[in-house]
Amino acid sequence: MKFTCADCPSKACEDLEYGKMPNEASCITKKVDQEWFKSLYGEEDLKIAHNAAKVEGDGYCRWTRVEETMAFAHNMGYKKIGIGFCTGFSREAATFAKILRSNGFEVEAASCKCGSVTKDFIDIHKDHYANKKRDIEVMCNPAGQAEYLSAQGCDLLVVVGLCVGHDTLFIKHSKVPVTVLTGKDRALAHNPVGALYLADSYLKRVYTFIKDNFGDEE
Ligand code: SF4
Incomplete structure (x- = not known):
């Protein structure tokens, strides 16, 4: 296992405690020239x-956070401000828009289903629909949003x-x-870190999720 910041017990970079940092091979702060980090930041x-x-x-x-x-x-x-929302968050998006407007911001919003492009466009058919009772299902359109x-x-x-992956495309396609x-977590009332809090108790299954759900194949 490669040692990473996630495995570091000291997190000594936060307090500039060089003596408590892991060795050069493991610690980013020791390994990478600080000037390189600074050079990454343009004006914006x-x-x-x-x-x-x-x-x-x-x-x-x-x-x-609001x-x-x-x-x-x-x-x-x-x-x-442009709100890119999931239709499942329509009420929340409306409230957020109201709050933003009340604070003097101009609001644009785009629902994930905007454009009404159907899922056959992405080679998803009825057996993989979210709602199996539907004969046709509109795809989420994060690039379009x-x-x-x-x-x-x-x-x-x-x-x-937005769903996992749809957020990926949304961020990838944004020009601003x-x-x-x-984010969305349908199983945990949109509190995805709940799975991390419960990983060592009620949700131990997360440690073997891929093997349990997708088998052992490479
Ligand atoms: S940068 Fe170094 S001190 Fe900071 S968390 Fe990573 S390994 Fe630990």
């Missing part, structure tokens, strides 16, 4: 990083409840910065 990245850190500090443990999202957008000077919202002049796109209000 520095502005985003500055304002993200400002929001983190200013609302620490007080502001909800409030942090608005504070970040406000600090960045973003005026128009992100490209449409970007083309409307949104300054920031916010993911609201993206943040995530929430």
Whole structure:
């Protein structure tokens, strides 16, 4: 097993405690020149990083993620927010839009089913439909959501409840910065880290999920 930051007991990089960091072969802080990290941040990245850190500090443990999202957008000077939501989150998207408007933001929104492209386009047929009673099922269209919202002049796109993989395409296709209000987890009331909290008790199954569900084949 390759040692990674996830396995590091000290997390000493947080407090600049070089003596407590693992050896050079394992520790990114020791292995990689700090100047290289700094060189990654262009002008917009520095502005985003500055304002993200400002929001983190200013609302620490007080502001909800909804409030942090608005504070970040406000600090960045973003005026128009694009909501990319799952139709299963229609109520939440409507409430979020209302809150954003009430705080002076202009809102655009695109539902995941926008465009009404059917699933045969992605070679998914009835046996793999989410609702097997349907004869035809519309695919989620995350590339379309992100490209449409970007083309409307949104300054920031916010993911609201998109599925795993659909969020991947949404982020890939966005032409403007993206943040995530929430992901989707149908089994855990959209609280995916619940599986991590319960991994060593009621949800031990997660450790053998691939083998149990997909067999042993490579
Ligand atoms: S960078 Fe080094 S000290 Fe920080 S978590 Fe990774 S291994 Fe640990």
